[in-house]
Amino acid sequence: xxxxxxxxxxxxxxxxxxxxxxxxxxxxxxxxxxxxxxxxxxxxxxxxxxxxxxxxxxxxxxxxxxxxxxxxxxxxxxxxxxxxxxxxxxxxxxxxxxxxxxxxxxxxxxxxxxxxxxxxxxxxxxxxxxxxxxxxxxxxxxxxxxxxxxxxxxxxxxxxxxxxxxxxxxxxxxxxxxxxxxxxxxxxxxxxxxxx
Amino acid sequence: xxxxxxxxxxxxxxxxxxxxxxxxxxxxxxxxxxxxxxxxxxxxxxxxxxxxxxxxxxxxxxxxxxxxxxxxxxxxxxxxxxxxxxxxxxxxxxxxxxxxxxxxxxxxxxxxxxxxxxxxxxxxxxxxxxxxxxxxxxxxxxxxxxxxxxxxxxxxxxxxxxxxxxxxxxxxxxxxxxxxxxxxxxxxxxxxxxxxxxxxxxxxxxxxxxxxxxxxxxxxxxxxxxxxxxxxxxxxxxxxxxxxxxxxxxxxxxxxxxxxxxxxxxxxxxxxxxxxxxxxxxxxxxxxxxxxxxxxxxxxxxxxxxxxxxxxxxxxxxxxxxxxxxxxxxxxxxxxxxxxxxxxxxxxxxxxxxxxxxxxxxxxxxxxxxxxxxxxxxxxxxxxxxxxxxxxxxxxxxxxxxxxxxxxxxxxxxxxxxxxxxxxxxxxxxxxxxxxxxxxxxxxxxxxxxxxxxxxxxxxxxxxx
Ligand code: SF4
Numbered sequence: 001x002x003x004x005x006x007x008x009x010x011x012x013x014x015x016x017x018x019x020x021x022x023x024x025x026x027x028x029x030x031x032x033x034x035x036x037x038x039x040x041x042x043x044x045x046x047x048x049x050x051x052x053x054x055x056x057x058x059x060x061x062x063x064x065x066x067x068x069x070x071x072x073x074x075x076x077x078x079x080x081x082x083x084x085x086x087x088x089x090x091x092x093x094x095x096x097x098x099x100x101x102x103x104x105x106x107x108x109x110x111x112x113x114x115x116x117x118x119x120x121x122x123x124x125x126x127x128x129x130x131x132x133x134x135x136x137x138x139x140x141x142x143x144x145x146x147x148x149x150x151x152x153x154x155x156x157x158x159x160x161x162x163x164x165x166x167x168x169x170x171x172x173x174x175x176x177x178x179x180x181x182x183x184x185x186x187x188x189x190x191x192x193x194x195x196x
Numbered sequence: 197x198x199x200x201x202x203x204x205x206x207x208x209x210x211x212x213x214x215x216x217x218x219x220x221x222x223x224x225x226x227x228x229x230x231x232x233x234x235x236x237x238x239x240x241x242x243x244x245x246x247x248x249x250x251x252x253x254x255x256x257x258x259x260x261x262x263x264x265x266x267x268x269x270x271x272x273x274x275x276x277x278x279x280x281x282x283x284x285x286x287x288x289x290x291x292x293x294x295x296x297x298x299x300x301x302x303x304x305x306x307x308x309x310x311x312x313x314x315x316x317x318x319x320x321x322x323x324x325x326x327x328x329x330x331x332x333x334x335x336x337x338x339x340x341x342x343x344x345x346x347x348x349x350x351x352x353x354x355x356x357x358x359x360x361x362x363x364x365x366x367x368x369x370x371x372x373x374x375x376x377x378x379x380x381x382x383x384x385x386x387x388x389x390x391x392x393x394x395x396x397x398x399x400x401x402x403x404x405x406x407x408x409x410x411x412x413x414x415x416x417x418x419x420x421x422x423x424x425x426x427x428x429x430x431x432x433x434x435x436x437x438x439x440x441x442x443x444x445x446x447x448x449x450x451x452x453x454x455x456x457x458x459x460x461x462x463x464x465x466x467x468x469x470x471x472x473x474x475x476x477x478x479x480x481x482x483x484x485x486x487x488x489x490x491x492x493x494x495x496x497x498x499x500x501x502x503x504x505x506x507x508x509x510x511x512x513x514x515x516x517x518x519x520x521x522x523x524x525x526x527x528x529x530x531x532x533x534x535x536x537x538x539x540x541x542x543x544x545x546x547x548x549x550x551x552x553x554x555x556x557x558x559x560x561x562x563x564x565x566x567x568x569x570x571x572x573x574x575x576x577x578x579x580x581x582x583x584x585x586x587x588x589x590x591x592x593x594x595x596x597x598x599x600x601x602x603x604x605x606x607x608x609x610x611x612x613x614x615x616x617x618x619x620x621x622x623x624x625x626x627x628x629x630x631x632x633x634x635x636x637x638x639x640x641x642x643x644x645x646x647x648x649x650x651x652x653x654x655x656x657x658x659x660x661x
Contacts, residue, residue: 015511020487028607028632030231071423077340077341079341079342097393101325101341105343109341157357171350173355174351174355177211181352184211185352188224189451191451193315194251194252195254
């Protein structure tokens with residue numbers, strides 16, 4: 001995974017709440033067995049049906065920070081939702097609240113998801129709508145979002161932040177605790193089920 | 197201080213705990229299906245890793261599989277490749293797989309409990325959000341993403357921050373015609389689709405204790421629709437009776453039961469949040485919108501978005517009504533449907549089919565309605581056929597299919613067409629969930645069957661006048 005310290009880019013304001021992962025990427029795109037190339041599925045229904053949808057508007061082309069309403073990424077566990085956002089070019093999502101599984105997936109795959117309250121999200125929407133070309137900086141090191149004169153600090157789990165900053169992969173970290181795992185396994189009750 | 201059920205199961209699976217780091221938790225059972233696993237197996241291959249404990253891992257084909265002509269190869273090429281990829285991966289990594297057509301094949305959350313693999317006090321994960329279903333047995337069961345699937349395959353553990361705990365107490369008892377599905381739809385409407393975020397919900401109270409295992413699974417299944425990571429119900433005699441004699445039930449039965457009986461929330465344990473619901477007051481529930489929190493009783497009318505105090509709720513209701521093509525004030529009973537779907541990991545078990553068949557017996561599906569009955573597993577199908585339920589469905593004019601996720605998410609050919617409206621026993625009414633442009637009303641099996649007969653959203657009681 002690539003290291004993530006700070007990112008500067010333009011904002012796509014997505015004025016919707018309860019954007020579930022079925023909307024982020026519909027099930028038909030989940031049939032693939034590859035890990036890349038999911039950008040065509042991102043918000044596929046809205047992109048095809050709604051000419052005014054934010055990603056269809058030329059002034060937001062190339063935006064890399066998605067700012068959405070509350071409860072973004074609820075529903076299905078599909079990590080494809082995170083891959084689709086990354087493949088499309090997003091590096092950061094900002095929303096007041098997320099589906100738990102989506103949030104966990106995002107940090108594992110290197111997409112930074114930040115929680116800011118509704119008032120801050122509103123400010124960012126207006127900022128991006130007043131001037132779609134204006135840039136925003138998301139500084140993970142300092143835990144702050146800078147947009148013009150705005151300085152919005154955010155909280156993020158220390159461990160998640162450390163992993164993103166270092167670009168670490170969980171499996172290699174866990175493998176260092178192989179002896180703890182083996183000790184735990186040795187103490188499991190013998191009647192626990194096995195699949196064969 | 198006492199501990200909750202969820203905390204007890206958590207604590208007993210701690211492999212490693214350090215200040216400032218997530219806990220490392222051991223996983224007792226890992227369920228795998230074709231959609232969320234290919235990239236995880238690829239990751240293992242690239243890194244030269246093995247599956248650490250293949251005997252704690254089980255795989256099945258469910259999301260993509262057709263539910264008719266299953267003896268033929270899958271026609272859709274992309275689906276076929278995904279299923280074949282799972283077969284190759286399971287063979288290469290030594291994971292037991294129940295493929296399409298196998299007697300044990302079915303929806304991953306139906307077959308785990310059915311085989312007796314899901315047991316009280318276990319940790320169960322799957323690359324699927326409805327893993328919460330298994331919490332009905334007092335297991336800590338939750339969905340994970342593909343990166344975590346790979347992590348579990350490689351290490352049989354997960355790195356996790358503890359969840360918060362919520363208790364939903366359902367007092368009283370359910371009236372005739374009111375089901376577990378109505379309980380959980382009412383809970384979600386009460387706390388909202390985000391209300392459970394970060395929580396494990398424990399369900400308890402007299403109405404929960406009275407539920408069968410099938411019904412408890414329905415409740416826990418939809419915990420994710422309230423935003424919760426998991427749902428749990430303390431194991432009791434109903435649980436033990438369900439498990440006894442299943443293929444993977446413990447041989448050392450006495451020792452197992454003795455341990456399972458300790459799996460209860462202590463009297464002095466404190467939950468982070470509490471909700472109380474009175475079962476006596478519940479009536480059949482249906483959704484009118486495009487998330488599972490947008491529901492109300494069947495007796496009500498489509499709400500006016502203007503009646504929502506919160507601006508985001510109002511906007512979301514407006515968007516939902518536009519998508520659903522519904523007008524505020526329309527009585528729900530006047531809404532006409534094209535399709536009725538009975539199935540899914542929410543309501544595709546034998547009891548659900550029995551309930552629906554009891555309503556349909558001696559009646560006909562409305563001429564304008566297509567009704568699909570899809571058993572949750574091949575075993576459920578076999579059982580239903582032994583009881584003659586398939587005859588009831590076929591005689592009524594419904595279609596009787598083989599096991600799979602089917603129209604719950606429309607990855608196989610069972611889909612709604614653009615603009616079509618369904619009454620569905622599944623769990624998600626998201627835009628396009630059952631097919632692009634399709635509209636979904638979530639209902640119980642009883643309401644689904646009555647709706648099929650009348651052609652409009654209905655309860656069984658409506659068939660009697
Ligand atoms: S039946 Fe539906 S909710 Fe259940 S596992 Fe299949 S697709 Fe998911």
